[in-house]
Amino acid sequence: MATAGGELHHPVNPGISKLQFAPFSSALDAGFWHELTQKKLNEYRLDETPKVIKGYYYNGDPLGLPARLTLEFSAFDMNASIPARCCPAFGTLYNTNTFETFKSCDKKSLLEKEANEIWESIKSGAALENPMLLNRFLLLTFADLKKYHFYYWFCYPALCFPNGIHIIQKPVCLGERFSLNQIEALQKGYDELCQKEGVTALPYFLIKYHDNSVMISLLKKWDGFFQDQGGKVTVGVYDPCNLSHYPGWPLRNFLILAAHNWGNILQTVEVLCFRDRTMQGVRDITHSIIFEIKLPEKPLGPDCPKAVGWEKNQKGGMGPRMVNLSECMDPKRLAESSVDLNLKLMCWRLVPTLDLEKIVSAKCLLLGAGTLGCSVARTLM
Incomplete structure (x- = not known):
């Protein structure tokens, strides 16, 4: 059923009198996390101030796919182009330094702040001149760069009518x-x-x-x-x-x-x-x-209407999501993958009967670190 905010969660009777809406689903490309890692290490460091980022959404997906808001490696470049026939959306990144800060962050306050900005753009007429101001989003993140685990929570602020549409x-x-x-x-x-x-x-x-x-x-x-x-x-x-x-x-x-x-x-x-x-x-x-x-008969007051928008996690509950990119970002994992590839190439090209499991599990104690020892070590590797 739908919530009071009009969000659609399960198929309902199409003959209902109140309008319901299909929420966005976040789609973060691996390139976005690679770029965030570089920004965190080389630019942001311990800086937790909000950053402006850019995503896009598309109206040409085949039936069965959710409505996606996509962020790629270019999300940090406001001048970067987006794919043809896609609509840009601008948002705010809150990247925290610790997991504790990520968990304790005041989500309600962040949503209300963004909702008030949308409301002010409506009242001032700025949204009429630039309608993209209506489609803002929030992204709260924590990057565990030791494990390459990325925690995130998306929010798509939507102002609500008291009695629906x-x-x-x-x-x-x-x-x-x-x-x-x-x-x-x-x-x-x-x-x-x-x-x-x-x-x-x-x-x-x-x-x-x-x-x-x-x-x-x-x-x-x-x-x-x-x-x-x-x-x-x-x-x-x-x-x-x-x-x-x-x-x-x-x-x-x-x-x-x-x-x-x-x-x-x-x-x-x-x-x-x-x-x-x-x-x-x-x-x-x-x-x-x-x-x-x-349209509702009762006019909207001067205060910002109630807002909703925090995305649900994979289990359907209110909570953050996590993506594990250690397989493609952890140098140790990449080195292991490289060694494994070299062994397989050796097997395929030179010794097809080679028992790779025995080679991989073999251990060698090397005594001496001089010229001869280094040469032997390189050969063993």
């Missing part, structure tokens, strides 16, 4: 609502706007559509874009989720922005969860979902 029209596939001409026009308009803005993806955008035409615009042009729509508003959200009845996490903070900015003049909003998949060389957006929701 009600669905007026349940989600349906875009292919059931739009004609072929409209789908082609939507795809073309999106690509042209991305190219015009010089970005790989648009996290949020505005949509107007008629019988055979679709128009797309930036979120900041809201006021003039919908003047001729008679109160009908359609927004597009770059959606990393591939479930047929549920939107992904990025929609949550946008709905807070919509309610804050236009809740006094809008009662409903039509949402297009834009999903752009390419399989076997064929691009397809017809599996995107479109639905209509009702």
Whole structure:
């Protein structure tokens, strides 16, 4: 069932009236931990101050994969490019020096701090100019560089409505609502706007559509874009989720922005969860979902709404995760792997009948460390 915050944990009845969201799942590449190790040793040292990092998410995954937020080795370089058609997300890294500090860190305070920054960007209008401010994340880490064990806990702050969001029209596939001409026009308009803005993806955008035409615009042009729509508003959200009845996490903070900015003049909003998949060389957006929701009647107050977002661990409980990279980062393990490879090459190429188990388990006491002893030692190695 879903929590009060609207997070989806298990499949539920698609006919429910309240909107639920599929949370992000963290995907940290081994290269990220390699780079963090180098940063810790050569730059951060004992510095525990927050660091800005960058990840990305993708709206073209095949069915069955979770909505992933990915961090790679380039996460520490704000000028590094991200893969084509992926949407960037900026976050804050809190790297602790000890495991005790990692465990005792005030998670509630960190979440509230980040949520307040999102809320302030909504109230100031900064999120309207730069919608990526809505999709921030936190990463709390501890790197045990003696064992090459990395402990981490992700958080994707999402502001919540007190009574949730009600669905007026349940989600349906875009292919059931739009004609072929409209789908082609939507795809073309999106690509042209991305190219015009010089970005790989648009996290949020505005949509107007008629019988055979679709128009797309930036979120900041809201006021003039919908003047001729008679109160009908359609927004597009770059959606990393591939479930047929549920939107992904990025929609949550946008709905807070919509309610804050236009809740006094809008009662409903039509949402297009834009999903752009390419399989076997064929691009397809017809599996995107479109639905209509009702904005809350009660206006949001001046204080930051309640926020949720800490990721659950592999067991489904609230707690951190751990990754063991000793096999690919520990010099001792790497040396053992190198020796093992040399022995196997010797067996394969020179002595196929060689009993490697006997060679590996053999021990030799070498007396003398002079010229002859060093030569013998090198030969034995």
